[in-house]
Amino acid sequence: MKNCNQILKLLSVLVVVVAFTSCKKEYVPAVVGTISYEADMQPFFDSKCIKCHNGSSIPLNLQAPDSYNNLNTGGYIDVATPTNSKLYQKLSGGSMEVNSTSSLTAMTLLWIEQGALNN
Ligand code: HEC
Numbered sequence: 136m137k138n139c140n141q142i143l144k145l146l147s148v149l150v151v152v153v154a155f156t157s158c159k160k161e162y163v164p165a166v167v168g169t170i171s172y173e174a175d176m177q178p179f180f181d182s183k184c185i186k187c188h189n190g191s192s193i194p195l196n197l198q199a200p201d202s203y204n205n206l207n208t209g210g211y212i213d214v215a216t217p218t219n220s221k222l223y224q225k226l227s228g229g230s231m232e233v234n235s236t237s238s239l240t241a242m243t244l245l246w247i248e249q250g251a252l253n254n
Contacts, residue, residue, distance in 0.1 A: 170246040172203060172253050179242070183234050203253045217247040 180197040188197040196205050206212055211222040225231040226240040
């Protein structure tokens with residue numbers, strides 16, 4: 136009986152530990168920190184955009200390694216007034232909104248606010 140109680144105690148500790156660890160995994164943080172073009176923005180374009188934006192007749196090739204230059208030379212980024220950026224406007228309420236998610240669009244705005252670096 137004593138053993139049984141100990142096992143129960145151990146089990147409840149395990150349940151709490153598992154509950155906390157799984158909460159941690161499911162938690163999707165608000166977009167914070169420095170956004171990396173290479174590690175965040177390009178993978179976003181790769182997964183959600185380049186099936187169309189790949190140098191075909193559709194304007195703006197978003198494939199690596201030219202996407203960064205294309206965004207800048209094409210005037211899609213306005214670092215001075217980030218919300219005026221055509222890239223952001225297309226994703227936020229524009230015709231490309233269906234292809235993004237609110238957190239990826241927020242990430243895009245944050246990247247522009249941080250200076251739209253090629254980092
Ligand atoms: C299913 C195909 C498709 C997907 C996926 C797609 N786009 Fe587009 N995109 C288009 C087409 C077609 C246009 C031109 C018509 C328009 O502006 O709506 C366009 C236009 C744009 C423009 C304006 C280009 C210009 O010079 O006017 C931007 C910026 C853009 N897309 C960004 C994106 C981003 C970022 C993604 C990924 C989140 C994305 N698009 C995903 C088809 C697509």
